[in-house]
Amino acid sequence: MKLPLFPKNEKYVNTVITVFAVLASIFIIFRMPNDKANLSVAVYFENDKSILFYSGTEKIPDTVKIVVPVEGIKDSPKDFLEKVNNKYVGVMEFYGDTKFIQEFYRTTGYKNIVKVHYVKPQELSRYNSYTLFKRLWRAVMERSINVIILPEGELSTQALSEFKKFFQVESNIPKPDDTTWKNKVFGIVLAMYVIAQAPIGVLSFLFFNNYWLFVSVISIFGTVVAYFISQNRFTKVANVFILGVLTNFALYKFEYLNDIEVYRGVKLSLTVLPFIVALITFRDLYKEKSIKRWHIITTGVVGIAAVGYMLLRSGNYGYVLDFEENLRIMLENMFIIRPRIKELLFLPMFFIAGNVENKFISGILTFFGTFGFVSIFNSFCHLKAPIYIVFYREFTTVLVSIVVYLVLTIFKSLLMIWTNKK
DSSP: OOOOSSOOOHHHHHHHHHHHHHHHHHHHHHHHHHHHHTTOEEEEETTOTTEEEEOSSSOOOTTOSEEEEBTTOOOOHHHHHHHHTTOEEEEETTTBOHHHHHHHHHHHOOOOEEEEEEOOGGGGGGOOHHHHHHHHHHHHHTTOOSEEEEOSSHHHHHHHHHHTTTSOEESSOOOOOOOOOOHHHHHHHHHHHHHTTOGGGGGGGGGTTSHHHHHHHHHHHHHHHHHHSOSOHHHHHHHHHHHHHHHHHHTOSHHHHTTSSOOSOHHHHHHHHHHHHHHHHHHHHHHTTOOOHHHHHHHHHHHHHHHHHHHHHOSTTOOOOHHHHHHHHHHHHHHSSOOOHHHHHHHHHHHHGGGOOSHHHHHHHHHHHHHHHHHHHHHTTOTTSOHHHHHHHHHHHHHHHHHHHHHHHHHHHHHHHHTTOO
16 A cells, blocks of 8 residues: 555644644743743944944944944954953944854854844935834834834934834833743754654754754745645645744744844745645646647746845845835734735635636635745744734734625635526
């Protein structure tokens, strides 16, 4: 008897998902107080003497509270440690020297490292006081920034005034999140979740001594398992949702929470499953001799554009169009924490594909839908955000996507009735 790679019993799959969903919920409840405590933030104007943007040549006065390395520093980690002298070191989004900070931490183990968000003076022309406030809002709510640095001016003052209505701005720099949870225990729980659905996943333990690789291998394999193990598309989504939560806990430690380390394999996690689905779709169409040249050309062009969009937008530093920025603000105003636009675009396609009889169209919709599917997992790989915020954001995104799917399904049914085809 040939043993299948995945279990064929839907009840078994649903039982596994339910058991681990309960576990994941308990984990989140216990972690919430710690995440809430780490939403503290300090705000400074850039000419404040407490701040020093350090390029490697400046002297560090005693009045400085936080040293923010910029790109191109030539200091050795040990020399920099002596200069810092127990002050805070800021790892700055977008403009900082992240590689230097990583090398500094790995060499010295220095833990007075905090996350910094800096708004450059030349960026202010893009904002009004409200949109600048929303940028600061996202920096704290979505990425748990510890320190915000603003340029002097009326616009910054107005945005900060609005910001203070929602956040307790600290007079001192908040301490970094020095979590001591046993994340490798959660890594084993993650592996057991995948292995319970695909026993071959046990081979991932070959990489356990190289822990980041172990987590990347088992989680990326898990996205493939979550897709193929069930015929029900809602079950597939629930499966990858729990996989994302468990992956987040597997990496829940100081380095990931403070932007010193990041989940490795983001690009693979976003492209492996869509690539496999595309191959299988074209294989099946080829076997039935129902594939045409225009199918290949059209799918290739649009597919490359979709992959490019996903890779361009992956991570916290993806390019954002003005239209999308306005859409973000509208969604934030509706839901407090905005649903992810990538998923709102692709997930309805994923659900609709199951109702489409034409195999080519169904296959294409499924292919694009898998980008929304893996994006759910990717959201949980951003460790800086509080877990309850990521959970709420993804739950809202999936819920809205289902509503869009239902509205489109009802519209289709009404159209069929109107044209007397149903």
